[in-house]
Amino acid sequence: MVSTERKIKDAALQVFAEKGYDQTKTRDIANSAGVNISTLHYYYRSKDKLFKMVSDEVFAKFNQISDSIFESDIPFKEKINRFVSDYTDFCRKNPKLASFIVFESERNPEKVYDNIDFERFDRKIELELKHLIAEGIVRPISYPNFILNLVSLTVFPFLNKHMLHKMNGLTENDFNDLLEQRKTMVPKMVIDYLYLK
Template sequence: MVNTPHCTEEKILEAAKKIFHRKGYDGTRMQEIADEAGINKALLHYYFRTKENLFNAVFQDAFKDIFSRLFLTVGSDDPLEEKLGKMINEYIGFLQKNSFIPGFILSEINQNPDKIIDVFHSVPVQPLFLYEKLRDSMRDARIENVDPRDLFINVLSMCIFPVVAKPLLKVIFNFSEKEYDEFIEKRKKELPEFIMNAITKK
């Protein structure tokens, strides 16, 4: 009772994340999660009654991770240029360390689009709020020729896609693992400039 009450639950959750993130709901076996957590299947069902329960916990966490991290960078009160720089740097950094999460979320959402709405309520920050923060700092910076929603999506695209498509892009450009990481590192520096250029009038 004192031993490992919520520690085991945590262990299970970590193991479940590792497997679910890589293999998705359908590709994941409860036995594999149990093995990864170093426990047996019975205990797995003792904590999370069903596969769906466990999956929902994992999915919700992933969703929260992605959005709360985005909030930290976009939600700040910095002026636009700094905000973009921070967002791109920190967010890409976060994505690199959690490279399976965006693909996991996107593919699960495509397979079950209705599920989003439920999960959205569990996220502490409303994404629309992020857009409003971005819109305000664009107004402050006198950027008027670009729809803030477009900018939001463009920045997100250029941060997330290279992570999601990494295995593909590596092959296309003949990058080794190390070369690709260096390439991304270079991007972190150049992307803010690319974007500021794009939205600033000549």
């Protein structure tokens, strides 16, 4: 059985992702969670605190997956494969997370960026990429272009799921099949472009 606290957090993530922080009212979250305002305020005293709790949880998951991949000693090609596979599965299990991260980082960057250690995350990947470029193993590519290709190709289907359903008549099963195909296709596209040998 899902706890009241969990229901409120899940509802908050959904409402924040749909409306953004500024347009969200605590009443919207309470209604979505099926609780009254006083219950919501009992667990989370303000919209700010609730947003912080949801953000902390979202980015803790993001950091955990990134660390497990990019801090490991596996080959860079395998890191690319794992990133696409693990983030596809992560977004499929948490369908509102991708839109929450993308849209809130645009609408309220100061409320979001404190939750990710971008410098540490970027430095590890960028140094490995630069080493591979210096060794002549991969073609010269800027780190922003590399990470943009990798992340956008992985996350874009989740940001446009409704459009894919509408324009292409995809069922939920079709969409899941598409995601499984992309877990192989996207790493191959990135690796085939990147590697010279």
